Amino acid sequence: MEKILKIFEKYLVLFLLLLMMLTVAATAIELTTVLYTQLMKPPYLALDVAEAIEVFGFFLMVLIGLELLESIKIYIEKHRVHAEVVFLVAIIAVSRKVIILDYSKTAPETLWGISSIILALSIGYFLVRRSQHESIGN
Template sequence: MKKLLRKVAEVTKDENFMHVIEHIEVIVSKVLSILMVVVILVAIGDLVIFIIQELFTTPYARFNTTLFKIFGLFLNVLIALEILENITAYLRKHVFQVELVIVTSLIAIARKIIILDLEKVTGIDIIGLGIAILALSISYLIIRFSNSRHFH
């Protein structure tokens, strides 16, 4: 029993414990990276299939509405790429890059606005999206400004 207690005390020492936690974080980040690559490849496959189907089946007059769906699918791939960039940046530096997270969020909101069906959305939804864009934009400017001051 004493050996077990000593072993537990050893593992829970700050340095050893943090080393184990960092190791687990790296493993989780690598698994997430691999899964995100799979998601990106599937999203690209969906995009290719959708474009091919729409080009050959959609009448010319309806292609504009299809275009918004295509833009949404393109932005899905971009968002997935940004998330992959967030994960790989974390693997490189072991720090979350808030600027990347904000850019990813801005892309996600832009996607939402592009695919927005104005007939089904209320005014409060549009106001909420506007406030989210404003808040993220201000956050982005603050971070860019503070980063530029640190490097000069």
């Protein structure tokens, strides 16, 4: 039974990797389309703030996808989830939210919550990195 579960897990992870690759490729194509469309509107080769924020949001979405691909790749190779990559994905995702957030319509409590999440993720990332460097040094 355990052998069947291992085989199932292997193919499921490979399927997820394929889906993530397709998603990242589709997002990159969408980014290219959005950027081209925005740059070809008059005034040509100029972006207003809203358009730039939309483009940056797509860039960060592609980066999130690439980091998730890295996480799946590490899982396939080492059969474990790499905590550092998980923290990086979360930090990039929260950063994306901060960049595209409309501050005029956001409650102060939400901003405090987001800042708390950023602080917690930063501390967590620092501690994971420090523990990895200490274990390598010993």
